[in-house]
Amino acid sequence: MTEIVVQTKKDGKIIALIENGKLLEYYEENDDCKRKEGNIYIGIIRDVIKGMQSAFVDIGTDKNSFIHLKDILRQVDEKTETFDDSIKIEDIVKPNQKILVQVKKDSNDQKGARVSTHINLPSKYIALLPNSDIITVSQKIEDKKEQERLIKLVKENLSENNGAIIRTSAQNKEKEIIEDIKKIENKWNNIIETSVSPKLKKAKLLYKGENIIEKMLMDLSDQKIDKITVNTPKIKEELEKLKQENAEYKNIKIELSNNALEKYDLEKQIEKIQNRKIWLKCGGFITIDKTEALTAIDVNTRKIHRNSKFRTNSI
Numbered sequence: 001m002t003e004i005v006v007q008t009k010k011d012g013k014i015i016a017l018i019e020n021g022k023l024l025e026y027y028e029e030n031d032d033c034k035r036k037e038g039n040i041y042i043g044i045i046r047d048v049i050k051g052m053q054s055a056f057v058d059i060g061t062d063k064n065s066f067i068h069l070k071d072i073l074r075q076v077d078e079k080t081e082t083f084d085d086s087i088k089i090e091d092i093v094k095p096n097q098k099i100l101v102q103v104k105k106d107s108n109d110q111k112g113a114r115v116s117t118h119i120n121l122p123s124k125y126i127a128l129l130p131n132s133d134i135i136t137v138s139q140k141i142e143d144k145k146e147q148e149r150l151i152k153l154v155k156e157n158l159s160e161n162n163g164a165i166i167r168t169s170a171q172n173k174e175k176e177i178i179e180d181i182k183k184i185e186n187k188w189n190n191i192i193e194t195s196v197s198p199k200l201k202k203a204k205l206l207y208k209g210e211n212i213i214e215k216m217l218m219d220l221s222d223q224k225i226d227k228i229t230v231n232t233p234k235i236k237e238e239l240e241k242l243k244q245e246n247a248e249y250k251n252i253k254i255e256l257s258n259n260a261l262e263k264y265d266l267e268k269q270i271e272k273i274q275n276r277k278i279w280l281k282c283g284g285f286i287t288i289d290k291t292e293a294l295t296a297i298d299v300n301t302r303k304i305h306r307n308s309k310f311r312t313n314s315i
Contacts, residue, residue, distance in 0.1 A: 003227040004216060005260045006235055013235075014261065014270075015212050017220075021264040026273060027212050036061070036103045036113055038122075038209020042195050043115065044202070045097045053089045056112070057101060060203035063112030067101065071116035075132045075163075100195050103209075122210070123184040124218060124248065125170040125177045126154060130188055132163035140168040150177075157181045162188075214242065217249065227253045229260045 007014040017025035029035070041059040048055045055072075056064040069089045076083065093099065105114035121128040135155055137147045150166050157178050158164060162185065170177050191206050210218065217225065230236050236256050243249045261267050272278065279285045289296045 001226050002220075002224060003229060004213065004225060005263065005266060006213065006228065006230040007260045008230070008232045008235060015216070016261075016266060016270070017216060018264060018266070023264075023266060023269040023273070025216070026270055029212055035106060035209070035211070037106045038103065039205060040100065040102045040119065040191060040207035040209075041115075042200055042204050042206055043099050043101045045093050045095055045099060048090055048093060048095060050088070050090055055089060055093055057099060057115055058203045059101065059103075059113070059115065060205065061107065061113070063107055065101070065103070065107070065113040065115040066111070067099075067115050067117075071104075071118060072099075075118045075129065075134065098200075100206075119188075120165075121184055121188055121207075122215075122218060123180050125167055125173060125180040126184065127165040127167065128181075128184045128188060129163035129165065131161055133161075134163040135166070136164075137166045138168040138170075141166075141171050146171060153177060154181065159185055213239070217242075217246075225249075225252050227255060229255045229257050229263065231257055231260045 002017070002019045005014075005016045005018060007016075012028060012030040015027040015029065016023055043057040043059040043065065046056045046058050046064055053069040055067050057067050059065050069087065069092065070083055072089070072092055073083075073087065099117065100119075101115040101117055102119050103113045104116050107113040118132070119128075119130050121130070135151055135158075137150055141147055141150070150170055153174060154164050154166055154177065158181060164181075187207075194200075194206050213228075228239055230239065233256065236254055239254050243252060243254065257263070261270075276289065277285050277287050284300050286300070287298045289298075
């Protein structure tokens with residue numbers, strides 16, 4: 001049995017994916033730190049930094065966002081094409097110019113968000129790549145004939161100048177993919193229609209990316225989610241509405257519980273994964289150290305390699 005548990009607290013919410021009582025995924029969403037990744041904005045170029053081939057874009061947030069020339073030019077398949085570094089950013093964009101961008105990396109205390117004109121609109125079976133001719137398939141789909149069938153099907157049903165990433169959940173599907181393409185392209189057309197409105201004089205949010213729960217449901221669409229347990233009527237109401245809007249969620253049961261984390265001793269399981277040192281069933285352990293620049297993970301497999309000279313691997 002696979003289920004999602006959502007526990008709302010004073011300053012945000014805890015979201016956990018459970019399979020047969022075991023914690024598989026765990027997220028914390030804080031109200032003070034609003035997630036912008038995936039959001040699409042009509043932005044305004046404020047400064048062009050020639051030496052860095054970059055620019056700062058006002059998207060209506062506290063800090064201006066950052067964009068590199070590569071993220072302004074047409075998206076290319078890096079396996080077969082190379083970036084033309086002779087192009088100058090000052091020839092492409094000018095201060096006060098409007099630009100349609102998507103947040104690829106959220107802002108932090110020191111930096112604004114990283115944005116790109118390479119839009120990625122995820123849906124159940126594909127991720128739409130507007131203004132691109134790239135059509136690629138998830139590496140998890142290994143059958144060559146199925147890959148070819150999916151590429152042909154998507155290519156035949158996509159509008160001109162649109163590309164796509166075909167998701168794992170598309171395997172062995174046909175009618176559902178065609179309907180999904182129509183749905184996500186309609187969403188994109190609405191975004192474009194709003195972005196070209198002459199009434200838009202300043203930066204504005206045009207599309208809000210999926211929240212963690214919506215993203216989990218979308219990413220797990222090829223698996224069966226049996227139940228979602230929540231602890232507030234508001235979240236339950238929101239999920240019931242999402243369920244009505246998406247026929248594929250019709251069999252998911254949504255339950256209300258005062259303390260959803262009491263199930264399966266989830267608080268203890270969460271406490272374990274938050275420790276710096278995590279013991280493994282094999283007798284080894286991993287240590288996790290987070291810094292601003294990177295997260296270092298050290299794997300100690302001493303019991304597995306007790307007869308080996310080398311016992312510790314770092315990744």
